[in-house]
Each structure stands twice: as structure tokens, then as C-alpha cells.
Amino acid sequence: VCPVGALTERDYTNRLLDDLANPDKVVIVQTAPAVRAALGEEFGLPPGTLVTGKMVYALRELGFDYVFDTDFAADLTIMEEGSEILNRLTRYLDGDKSVRLPILTSCCPAWVNFFEHHFPDMLDIPSTARSPQQMFGSIAKSYWAEKMGIPREKLVVVSIMPCLAKKYECDRDEFKVNGIPDVDYSISTRELARLIKRANIGFTLVLDSPFDNPMGESTGAGVIFGTTGGVMEAALRSVYEIYTGEPLKNVNFEQVRGLSGVRRATIHLNGFELKVGIAHGLGNARHLLEDIRNGQNEYHVIEIMACPGGCIGGGGQPLHHGNSDVLYARANALYREDANKPLRKSHENPYIQKLYEEYLGKPLGEKSEMLLHTHYFNKSID
Ligand code: SF4
Numbered sequence: 513v514c515p516v517g518a519l520t521e522r523d524y525t526n527r528l529l530d531d532l533a534n535p536d537k538v539v540i541v542q543t544a545p546a547v548r549a550a551l552g553e554e555f556g557l558p559p560g561t562l563v564t565g566k567m568v569y570a571l572r573e574l575g576f577d578y579v580f581d582t583d584f585a586a587d588l589t590i591m592e593e594g595s596e597i598l599n600r601l602t603r604y605l606d607g608d609k610s611v612r613l614p615i616l617t618s619c620c621p622a623w624v625n626f627f628e629h630h631f632p633d634m635l636d637i638p639s640t641a642r643s644p645q646q647m648f649g650s651i652a653k654s655y656w657a658e659k660m661g662i663p664r665e666k667l668v669v670v671s672i673m674p675c676l677a678k679k680y681e682c683d684r685d686e687f688k689v690n691g692i693p694d695v696d697y698s699i700s701t702r703e704l705a706r707l708i709k710r711a712n713i714g715f716t717l718v719l720d721s722p723f724d725n726p727m728g729e730s731t732g733a734g735v736i737f738g739t740t741g742g743v744m745e746a747a748l749r750s751v752y753e754i755y756t757g758e759p760l761k762n763v764n765f766e767q768v769r770g771l772s773g774v775r776r777a778t779i780h781l782n783g784f785e786l787k788v789g790i791a792h793g794l795g796n797a798r799h800l801l802e803d804i805r806n807g808q809n810e811y812h813v814i815e816i817m818a819c820p821g822g823c824i825g826g827g828g829q830p831l832h833h834g835n836s837d838v839l840y841a842r843a844n845a846l847y848r849e850d851a852n853k854p855l856r857k858s859h860e861n862p863y864i865q866k867l868y869e870e871y872l873g874k875p876l877g878e879k880s881e882m883l884l885h886t887h888y889f890n891k892s893i894d
Contacts, residue, residue, distance in 0.1 A: 522679050524697045525707055531668045531696075532575040538660075539668045540578040541571055542648045542727070545586065545738030546674040546823035547701045549845040553830040553838075554705035555715045560841030562849055565720020570708045571672075572721055581723045582671065583730030585648035586737040586746065588867070589619060590858035592884050593641040593743075594750040595875035597813055601755075604812075605784070612637050614789070614804065614811040617743050619643040621681035622818035624888065626794055631801050632890035640885040644737065645671050645678055646687050648727065649694030650883045655871045656727060664692060671698040674738070674826030677818070686886050700828025726863040732763075732850030733858045739843040740792040740822035741768040741775065744815040748779055748788070749857045756782045763856045771821060771836060771843075774800065776811075789814040792822055 531539050552561040571579045597615055604611040616638040618624055627638065642650065649669045657667050671678065678698040681687070687694050699707075708715050722728070733749050736742030745765045752760050767777035768788065773796040779786040789811040791797045797816045803809065819825045821839035824846070825832065832838040850856060858864065872880045 523703060524679075524699050525703050527697065528670060528699060528707070531670075536666060537668050538577050538662050538666055539575070539670060540580060540652060541576045541670045541672060542580045542582045542585070542645070542652075542695075543567060543571070543672045544582045544645070544674055544678075544823060545735050545742075545846060546826060546829065546842065547672050547704070548849070549738060549824055549842040550674065550829045551701050551705060552716075554702065555708075557716065558841070559832075559838040560845045562845045563715075564849065565722070566715055566718050567672075567704075568723055569718045569721035570713050570715055573713050573718075574707060574711055576670075578724045579721075580648070580652075580727040581730050581734075582644050582648055583734030583737070584727045584861070584863065585644035585651070586734035587730055587858035587861045587864050588647050588651070588884065589641055589644050589737075589743075590733060590746050590750050591864060591868070591875045592647075592880060593617065593639045594747050594754070594858070596639050596641060597747060597751055598754060599876065601786075601812060614809060614814045615639055617747075617813075617815045618886075619737070619743055620677070620817050620819075620823075621675070622677040623794070623797065623816050625677065625680070625891075626797065626818065627801065628888055628891040630798070630892065631805070632892045634801065634805065635888045635890065637804075638888065640887065642687070642884055642886050643678075643681065644734075645673065645681060645695055645698070646886070647884050649682075649687065651867070652727065653689070653692075653694055654883060655867060664689070669695050671695050672701065672704050673698045674701050674823045674829045675819075676700060676827040678828075701826075702828055702830060705830070726866065729861060729863045730853075731858055731861050732853035732856035734861075735850045735853065736846050738823045738846050740771065740817050741790045741815065742822065742846065743817075744768045744788055744790055744813070746858060747813070750859045751786075752779070752781060753857065754859070755784075758782075760857070768815075769843075769847075771839060786813070787811050791815070792817045793820050794818050
């Protein structure tokens with residue numbers, strides 16, 4: 513169920529079937545990293561079976577016009593969030609007293625909702641980078657739609673997410689242009705499994721199919737967003753190289769991996785000790801935030817995910833009843849996919865580089881700020 517306890521599951525499968533049957537619509541889909549590590553369980557495959565190619569095949573069979581990967585947008589998130597980390601850190605080290613640290617990740621909508629309600633005095637410390645789901649929708653309905661000559665009103669962007677809070681995130685007003693959402697709606701891993709079963713697709717037997725490009729290409733850094741510690745590790749891979757100007761010899765930051773509720777690590781950046789923290793579960797997040805509020809901060813950067821294990825344990829995934837073996841198996845599946853990717857650092861994704869060259873300009877530039885960043889609201893009852 514929803515980790516903030518405020519959301520009930522909304523089923524969008526009938527709406528999706530209507531859109532797929534409508535010849536006037538172009539319906540595209542993005543799939544979050546954690547989905548591929550768990551969807552197979554709904555078809556009797558063991559936890560940790562990667563079904564990326566089968567999932568893409570099934571989505572094409574269901575009738576989507578293009579099948580893309582949220583991992584592409586996760587790489588884009590690192591470009592923006594990583595630049596924000598570097599910007600704040602450099603100003604802080606230069607003695608700028610207006611800079612507040614730590615910077616907090618902002619890809620998890622349940623976590624964003626939580627701090628808007630409970631920590632409204634700290635709205636200036638989370639990164640302003642939108643989540644990968646929302647970055648994808650924004651780029652799909654601007655850059656890609658313009659390239660393809662598809663009017664915004666004809667384009668339907670659907671996301672397959674491990675998450676129930678993502679349904680609410682699509683509805684936030686700041687992610688709409690003239691009342692039309694960037695991501696029209698999100699369906700969960702379990703809803704997708706039901707659709708595949710309804711369509712009688714022999715999921716375990718189908719061949720692998722590749723994602724469409726350009727928004728289907730990702731690095732290993734984008735893949736590991738699906739597990740706790742993954743966003744931090746992906747950011748560190750890029751931040752290290754950009755800050756030090758040196759190639760990273762080992763991209764595996766084992767110190768930030770695992771399932772303990774709160775993890776700490778110190779990363780050495782040319783003599784500077786970057787202190788990072790990772791928390792999953794909102795109870796752990798609350799303790800960290802209360803320490804910061806009380807002036808006991810020991811971190812420069814913190815990653816927080818609302819669900820135990822991060823998105824692999826999301827409320828829209830096949831039920832795992834708190835079984836940590838299942839979470840480990842799903843996390844390991846993502847680390848395997850990462851290890852097998854030819855590129856493992858977000859800033860090396862050639863399609864992301866092209867997107868900046870052709871359209872966005874630079875990270876944190878005017879267009880990037882408009883399309884890829886957001887702001888937060890005080891939602892406390894007081
Ligand atoms: Fe959704 Fe992932 Fe956050 Fe869970 S951790 S609420 S699945 S974004």
C-alpha cells in the first residue's frame with residue numbers, strides 16, 4: 513500500500529485500453545527500472561528474474577506505439593541533480609553563507625509529499641530536480657513530440673511504475689501545461705501484469721524486444737535508481753568525474769548499497785571528504801530530518817526513498833510481504849543489468865548529450881530549469 517497512507521489504489525487499465533483503441537491518439541509508454549526486476553513474479557518466475565525484453569515485447573503486443581525507458585530520464589535526472597549538488601557544494605566550499613546543506617534527493621513523490629507536510633521549514637534543501645517519471649513526460653511532450661510532429665493533445669504518455677504515489681504525482685498542477693499533464697497517468701506493475709494476462713500474452717515464452725530510441729537508451733546508472741542507494745550511487749559516478757576531472761576507476765560504490773535502514777559513507781574527492789547518507793522508509797527519513805532541524809547535520813547529500821528497499825519494494829509491485837530475500841533478489845537483478853551495460857555513467861549517455869546539444873542547452877540552464885525542475889509547497893496543517 514501507499515507508504516504515506518494517504519492514497520488508495522486507482523486502477524487505470526480501462527482508461528488505457530480506451531486510449532490504445534483510439535486511432536486519433538499516439539500512446540507511448542515509459543517503464544521504471546524496478547518494474548523489470550519484479551514483473552516476472554506475477555508469471556511464476558523467481559524473484560530477481562530480469563524480464564526487460566519480455567516486458568517490452570508485451571507492451572508492443574498490447575498496442576503501444578512507442579516503448580521507452582524511464583532509465584533514460586533517470587540519466588537526465590543525474591545531469592540536473594548532479595549539477596545542483598556540484599553547484600551547491602562549490603558555493604558552500606567558497607564560503608557562501610546562503611547555501612544550505614545537505615541537499616536531499618527528490619525523485620520519490622511519497623517522500624516529497626511527506627516533507628511538504630511535516631518539514632515545511634526545510635523546503636529549500638531538497639533538490640529541485642523533477643523525478644525521472646516527470647522529466648520523461650516533460651521531454652516527451654516537448655522535444656520528442658516536436659521532433660515527431662505530434663500535437664500535444666494527441667499524445668498520451670503512460671508510465672508503468674512500481675509505485676502508487678506516482679499516480680498522484682502525475683496529477684500535481686506544476687506538472688501540467690495548459691491543464692494537460694506531462695504524464696497522463698501511471699499504472700502499476702500489478703496492473704500491467706493483469707493487462708498482459710487479460711490479453712493472453714504467453715509472457716514467459718515471448719522473445720526479448722528492445723526499447724525504442726532516443727528515449728529508450730540508458731546507462732547502468734539509470735538502472736540502479738530502482739533500489740535504495742541507487743540514486744546516490746548514480747550521482748556519485750558523475751559527480752566524482754566532473755568534480756575531480758579524473759576518470760573513475762571503479763564505478764561500484766559498494767558502501768552505499770544494502771538494505772540497512774540508514775547508511776553513511778565518505779567519498780574522497782581530491783582531498784575533499786564528501787559525506788553522504790541514505791535512508792529508506794519514512795521513519796528513518798523523519799529521524800534524519802529531525803537531526804538536521806536540530807542542527808546536528810553530518811551530511812552533504814542525502815538520498816531518501818519512502819518504501820523499504822526503495823522502488824523495488826514499492827506499493828505497486830507484486831506483493832512481497834516484507835520478505836527481504838525478495839528485495840535482495842530484485843536489487844541484485846538491477847545491479848546485474850547495470851554491470852552488463854556498456855555505459856555506466858549518466859553523463860556518458862549519447863542520447864542525453866544529444867538532447868542537451870539539440871534542445872536543452874546545458875544542465876541548470878534556462879530551458880532545463882523550466883522543463884526539468886520544480887518547486888515545493890507548505891502543506892502542513894498548521
Ligand atoms: Fe514510489 Fe519508489 Fe517512492 Fe516507493 S520509493 S513511493 S515506489 S518512488
